[in-house]
Amino acid sequence: MQTDFLIIGQGIAGTCMAHALLQRGKTVQVIDLPAQNRSSVVAAGICNPITGKHFSLTWEAGKLFSTLVPFYESIGRVLGRQVFLPLPFYRNYHSIENQNQLSVRVASPDFAPFVEEPQGEPYKHWIDSPLGGWQTRQSGFVKVADLLKDYRAYLVAQDAFREARFTHEDLQVGKDKVIWQDIEAQKIIFCEGLQARQNPLFPDLAFTPNKGEWIKIRLQEPYTCPAILKQGVFFLPLGEGIYQVGATYDNTQTEPDNTPTEAGRQELLTQLREWLKVPFEVIDQQAGIRPATRTRRPSLQIHPTHPHIGLLNGLGSKGVSLAPFLALEMAEMILT
Ligand SMILES: Cc1cc2nc3c(=O)[nH]c(=O)nc-3n(C[C@H](O)[C@H](O)[C@H](O)COP(=O)(O)OP(=O)(O)OC[C@H]3O[C@@H](n4cnc5c(N)ncnc54)[C@H](O)[C@@H]3O)c2cc1C
Structure with a gap:
């Protein structure tokens, strides 16, 4: 069997990677053994641009959040349903200083598009907010387990998915192709989550x-x-x-x-x-x-001596926000 891309892993990284390539007219074969998957299937799927008590803007928030909505909409079109469910993300002010801190942060043009104060007390049924609170715009969530299941069915229908354990020792790496079992691919992208610790091609990933x-x-x-x-x-x-x-x-x-x-x-x-x-x-x-890394940053790599081998990993606690942007970046990197 011939294909443009072998993708190893169908967590949120592999799913977004497959979609980014299919949207560019490439063919893919995705290899995954679902029983090993314990990260994406349990993710709550929340996408939130501002985290922590001191209002830290997520790494590359502007790029991530302008990408993720159209990307999940595009997945939604092939699955025939909405994937990203927009919802404000609300927190109470915990002190007057905290409230002042937010007023200062909102003056920054990077920050302002993501935050607002709710009108009235819309959440009083659940929580008391004596000092009021603030909420994010552009946040929401994806029901990740449902997305993976439905996208897998979509791949299966195109004969683009194989339920199997990928074995590194059986991978033959040629100058401009790879062969694994009966599959010959022009390129391969590893999206293995934590199991990349067994990947001999990228030994420096520190989880x-x-x-x-x-x-x-x-x-x-x-x-x-x-x-x-x-x-x-x-x-x-x-x-x-x-x-x-x-x-x-x-x-x-x-x-x-x-x-x-x-x-x-x-x-x-x-x-x-x-x-x-x-x-x-x-x-x-x-x-x-x-699959968090020591640097707390995702890892997007093209192999130093094999330009047809890539890796998308290290999504840590924010895979659902990171994967669309990084998959598009990887597609760009590996196709040029
Ligand atoms: C409790 C919890 C809550 C979370 N909540 C959120 C949240 O609200 N928002 C958010 O953005 N993130 C959240 N996350 C983080 C998120 O789950 C991760 O960032 C994301 O799942 C990582 O995805 P991945 O595709 O890189 O890895 P994985 O989901 O682990 O996927 C890797 C896939 O590759 C397969 N695989 C690997 N090696 C092989 C092989 N040799 N052969 C066959 N298959 C293989 C695995 O079986 C698996 O299916 C949460 C995580 C946890 C644990």
Whole structure:
């Protein structure tokens, strides 16, 4: 079988990479073994341009956020449904200084397009806001597990997906092609997430695996909050009174497992109970490992001696915002 591109991995990185190439008229074969996937499938899928108590603008926020909406819309057109669900991301001011700090930041032209103060008290049913609060524009979320499943079906329908474990020892690298099993491709792009630690072609990728957990809760009254709330934990409305609450961060283990823990559950519940005003029950809990790098930056590389081999990885805790922009960048780099 001949193809333009072999793509290894169908997490959010591999999915966006495949889409970027298909949109440019290239053929792809995506190789993935879903059972190994514990990052994208558990992602809450939130895209938020401003993070932290001190209002830090996400790396390359302007580029990421102007790319992601049209990119997910383009995926939505092939899947026949909306993929990116826009929603404000709201936080309380925690002090007067904090409020003043935001007024200063809003004066910056990079920052201003992403922030606003809500009118009235639209979230008072869920949270008290004695000092008021602020929310982001251009934020929202993607139901990542559904996206991966649907995009896989779309690839399968085009005979562009193979459920298999990719084995590096069986890869033959030629001057201007690669061969793996019966597939001959002009180029190959690795989107393996944390499993890139076994990739001999890119041995310098330095990961700091970061375990994350979330819980799903059901409110007694099935109201849907018109924003993602964040106060210690995020509170993401999934509809019909169901909310996802997360996430924990633990980068202290070199070989974390993806088992949910009682400690993770209690950490989330303690933070949530500090402010959520309405009764709820926990209905689910999941964990996964973020492919974070030591530099906390994504990695987009063309192999130094094989220009037909690329890598897209290191998406850390922001894969859903980063992947569209980086996939388009990689397509540009590897096709020129
Ligand atoms: C609890 C939690 C919450 C999160 N919430 C968010 C969020 O709200 N917003 C956000 O942007 N990000 C979030 N993230 C981070 C996000 O999940 C990651 O940034 C993203 O999933 C990384 O995607 P990836 O495609 O690089 O890796 P992965 O999702 O790990 O995908 C890699 C794929 O490659 C496959 N693969 C690798 N090697 C092989 C092989 N040899 N053969 C076959 N298949 C192979 C794997 O099976 C897998 O399917 C969260 C993460 C966690 C753990």
